[in-house]
Amino acid sequence: xxxxxxxxxxxxxxxxxxxxxxxxxxxxxxxxxxxxxxxxxxxxxxxxxxxxxxxxxxxxxxxxxxxxxxxxxxxxxxxxxxxxxxxxxxxxxxxxxxxxxxxxxxxxxxxxxxxxxxxxxxxxxxxxxxxxxxxxxxxxxxxxxxxxxxxxxxxxxxxxxxxxxxxxxxxxxxxxxxxxxxxxxxxxxxxxxxxxxxxxxxxxxxxxxxxxxxxxxxxxxxxxxxxxxxxxxxxxxxxxxxxxxxxxxxxxxxxxxxxxxxxxxxxxxxxxxxxxxxxxxxxxxxxxxxxxxxxxxxxxxxxxxxxxxxxxxxxxxxxxxxxxxxxxxxxxxxxxxxxxxxxxxxxxxxxxxxxxxxxxxxxxxxxxxxxxxxxxxxxxxxxxxxxxxxxxxxxxxxxxxxxxxxxxxxxxxxxxxxxxxxxxxxxxxxxxxxxxxxxxxxxxxxxxxxxxxxxxxxxxxxxxxxxxxxxxxxxxxxxxxxxxxxxxxxxxxxxxxxxxxxxxxxxxxxxxxxxxxxxxxxxxxxxxxxxxxxxxxxxxxxxxxxx
Numbered sequence: 325x326x327x328x329x330x331x332x333x334x335x336x337x338x339x340x341x342x343x344x345x346x347x348x349x350x351x352x353x354x355x356x357x358x359x360x361x362x363x364x365x366x367x368x369x370x371x372x373x374x375x376x377x378x379x380x381x382x383x384x385x386x387x388x389x390x391x392x393x394x395x396x397x398x399x400x401x402x403x404x405x406x407x408x409x410x411x412x413x414x415x416x417x418x419x420x421x422x423x424x425x426x427x428x429x430x431x432x433x434x435x436x437x438x439x440x441x442x443x444x445x446x447x448x449x450x451x452x453x454x455x456x457x458x459x460x461x462x463x464x465x466x467x468x469x470x471x472x473x474x475x476x477x478x479x480x481x482x483x484x485x486x487x488x489x490x491x492x493x494x495x496x497x498x499x500x501x502x503x504x505x506x507x508x509x510x511x512x513x514x515x516x517x518x519x520x521x522x523x524x525x526x527x528x529x530x531x532x533x534x535x536x537x538x539x540x541x542x543x544x545x546x547x548x549x550x551x552x553x554x555x556x557x558x559x560x561x562x563x564x565x566x567x568x569x570x571x572x573x574x575x576x577x578x579x580x581x582x583x584x585x586x587x588x589x590x591x592x593x594x595x596x597x598x599x600x601x602x603x604x605x606x607x608x609x610x611x612x613x614x615x616x617x618x619x620x621x622x623x624x625x626x627x628x629x630x631x632x633x634x635x636x637x638x639x640x641x642x643x644x645x646x647x648x649x650x651x652x653x654x655x656x657x658x659x660x661x662x663x664x665x666x667x668x669x670x671x672x673x674x675x676x677x678x679x680x681x682x683x684x685x686x687x688x689x690x691x692x693x694x695x696x697x698x699x700x701x702x703x704x705x706x707x708x709x710x711x712x713x714x715x716x717x718x719x720x721x722x723x724x725x726x727x728x729x730x731x732x733x734x735x736x737x738x739x740x741x742x743x744x745x746x747x748x749x750x751x752x753x754x755x756x757x758x759x760x761x762x763x764x765x766x767x768x769x770x771x772x773x774x775x776x777x778x779x780x781x782x783x784x785x786x787x788x789x790x791x792x793x794x795x796x797x798x799x800x801x802x803x804x805x806x807x808x809x810x811x812x813x814x815x816x817x818x819x820x821x822x823x824x825x826x827x828x829x830x831x832x833x834x835x836x837x838x839x840x841x842x843x844x845x846x847x848x849x850x851x852x853x854x855x856x857x858x859x860x861x862x863x864x865x866x867x868x869x870x871x
Contacts, residue, residue, distance in 0.1 A: 359776045364743070365711045367779040377782055377832040382430050384789060384798075385825040388816060389427075389435055391796030392419050398442065398452075402816040404797030410815060413467060414459055415452030417442065421471040422822035425861055428478045429839060430829055433486055440492040443472070448503040449524060456525045458532070461510045461518055462546045464503070466613075466859040467818065469553045472500045473560070474861035477854070481864060482837050497560055504557055504566050513540065513595040516572040520546040541601060544591040547573045548614025549858055551621055556863045576600075577614060578635055584663060585646055587638030606647065606662035609675045613858040615639055616678060619686045623855045625866040626689075633690055640686060640695060648698070651724035654745030657708060658701035659724070670725040674718055674755060677706040678858075680764030684771045688842055688850045689871040696771065703768045706761040707780045712744035713804040716787025717756050723749040740805070748805070754813065756792055756800030759823030759860065766831040770842040771850065781831045788824070823860035 360367050371377065388402075396402040396409035398417040403410060420439045427435040448468075451457045476496040479488050509527045510518040519540050521530035533541045551570040558567035576598040580589045590602040591611045605611050615636070622633035647660045649670055660679060661668040683699030686692060709718040724746050728734060737747035762781050769777035791809035792798040798820060803810025836843060839862055842850040851870045854862035 357775050359774075360779070364708075365783070367776075367783065370779055370782055374778070374832055374834050377778075377785075378829055378834070380789075381785060381825055381829040381832060382432070384785075384793075385423075385426060385430060385821060385829070386432065386435075387793070388797050388821055388825070389423060389432075392423075392816070392821075393438070395796055398445075401818055402797050403814050404795045404799055404816050405812065405814070407796050411453050411457075413463055413818070414457065416446050416448070416468065418467050419816075419818040419821060421468050422818040422859065424471055425474040425478055426821055426826040426829070428475060428483050428486070429826065431483070431486065433488075436486065436488065440475075440488060440495070443492075443499055444495050446499065448499070448506045451524060456523055458521050458530045459507075459524055461507055461520045461522060462549060464507065465550055465553050466857055466861075467822070469500055469503055469557070470857040470859050470861035470863070471822065472496045472503070473553060473556050473863050474857070476500070476560070477556075477864040478839065478862065482839055500557055501561055501563075504554065508566070508569060511569045511573065515576065515595055515598045516569065517542050517547050517576055517593055517595040517598060518550070518569075518573055519595055540595040542593045542595050544577065544589065544593065544605070544611045544614045545609075547593060548577050549617055550574075552617055552624060552855070552857055552863070555621075555624070556866075559866050578631055584666060585642035587635055587640070588642045588646075588663070603665045604663070606672075607643070607660055607676045607679050608662055608673045612675050612678060616682050616858055619682055619689060620855045620857070623685065623689050623852050623865060623867070623871055624863075626871055627868065628866075636682075636686055637690060637692070640683060640692075640698075644698060649724065651741075651745035652726060653724075653742045654708075657705055657745045658698070659705045659722070659746075660702065671721070671723045671728075671749065673722065674706075674709075674720050674758040675760055677702075677709075677718070677758070677760035678763055680704075680706065681760075681767035684764070684767040685841065685852075688771065689852065699764075700768055700772070703761075703764040703777070706764060708744065709746060710761060710780075710784055710787075712740065712746075714807045715791050715801055715804045715809045716783065717791060717801055717804045717809065718758070718761055719746075719748045719753070719804050720755040720758070721749055721752050722746045725749075753803040753805055753810070754800060755804050756788070756809070756813070757798070757817045757820045757824060759819055759827060762824060762827040762831065763860065766827045767841060769831050770840060778831055781828060785828050785832075819859060826860050 391404050392402040395407040399409035400411045400413045400418040424439045479493045506524055510522045519529040520542055521532045551574050554570035555567035558564050576593055581599050583589050584603050590600045591605045592601040594601055607615055618632045618636035621629040643660055649659055649661045651657055659672055661670050680699045680703030683695050687695035728749055729741055729747055741747045765777045765781045791801050794812050797816040799812040801809030838853040841852055853870050855865055856862045
């Protein structure tokens, strides 16, 4: 069922019941800008008023929040079709914490106040589930620690005008420290590389990532996606121990035991020796955010973290030299392959859609203008992915491997590949709440000011609202190749409120400020006073001279 705001304001695009933007027929309308219409899309009919668009995203956010707080709070996530809940993230109310800084940026003060009143009640020393459950250090860090630190920085800074009780804001930092104290035993390994899966109640490690010989392992993203939050906590509290823990773990990626190409490593590390145990990698799931945090730590403080910038530059240059690929049916498109040793594999996933944004950020921060067009090309790959999926929702998995396409299970997608440059392997058609594409479109708009990226993001917003809005919230679609999505899944992910709606709002909103990436500084320079963690939680940079 459609939202009142979106249905009224975009009636001309038939939000409530027709095909996605990929299937609109071209019109004779004069183009407002050169890319407003293309072979597979037509953005000329989209509502042009930016305030209307931003308000539409706020309405969707509030619908999701209302469903969550009515049927799931204080549990982790809403199951919107059954009006029930699930607790996959420790039972501490992850949707509330993930949603907090989005509510702040949207200035939804009633929601902000509600969540702030809840934060002091969380006991981070134990899971709030019937039986102790395994805690993911990675997920807990990016969602809870990142969410609280971000809200603290925003409410102490550009959103202080919301008039929130200072004592409630201070609790955010105190609870962040309590959470880190509860988690830090995870780093108690011979190398300091943390074990990701842990039990809080008795300070033990899960054996989920343990090898047959007893060696505990850590994925690249697991060890490389901690340093921003833990260093920010140290800088805010004056206690260097938190940052030191994360920095020690990071050294095994910054100065690795072996590389496939400069800056690019395998994705599995021994917590006993720091040795890299494989040669499989790329910018996809399991590795992605470790590369993302290289440039973001440089942006956070280029004086202290110049090495992070150097390593990011090496990774980008190696990617350009070895991983960039052009599908045989669409050589105009650019995408990054994965690798197994020095052999590349023509496949990727939706999580890698963050790459465009990271290349764009790196281009500006490190003054490497030659990376900007590559970043825009990577953002376009994902825009193309969304517009050629009949639902308007991009797939979870992409392949452009023609040998794999010849498999009898995939030949029904031959026509799709000829038009789109990709097909979906393994019959994995479900998708729907991934934020990485709209994240890159936001960076692309901030860097270029090109209305095209706002329109790409708005088309996705309309299609998400059309296909995923169910009962009390939103749920992912089961088949992106069906116009109506082929039904819906079970859960409403917390990152829908943390990331998707935030980036959808930021790219459309005319209310720009220092919380925006690549915000206009003096003399029109693009500067970053805040840097966004991988869950889209912005923290204030420590840089004396922001880049």
